[in-house]
Amino acid sequence: MSPDNVVFIGKKPTMNYVLAVVTQFNSGNSTVNIKARGKAIVRAVDVALITQRRFLQNVVVEDINIWTEEMSVGEDEWTNVSSMEIVMTIKE
């Protein structure tokens, strides 16, 4: 999977990311991977569901994976942060 079809969810408004996902599908990708960490996980779920409900009814959630990442929070300090990816794909 090329980095092209990954959308990282940050702190911008939800609709910015929805637009990014829709754009990637419209530019020919058959799969888009929505990734988020920590509190942005909620927004990732919103983005996936809004994309499907309002914009691309032919797209489905193919897979959702969760895992823990270690994140640096300072000099020699690390914390665990939950991470998620939502794989969306065009329905056959």
Added chain:
Amino acid sequence: MSPDNVVFIGKKPTMNYVLAVVTQFNSGNSTVNIKARGKAIVRAVDVALITQRRFLQNVVVEDINIWTEEMSVGEDEWTNVSSMEIVMTIKE
């Protein structure tokens, strides 16, 4: 699936829900369903990953589902809220 093995995630500390999940597995359930809506979704992911990493290494995330629910926010007012369930099960 009986309601017994569903853990609804709310606003309490994360470890309260981890304890609830661990208790359900320890009382004989082979599957526990973690459910959350809106901002609690992040906590649901934390609960699943902490349960697995710190307490029950023989438990895996079997399935994750997301969907949209309509929620009443006042007299004749409704809003959409993202919902999630994480199905955890004992590894064979």
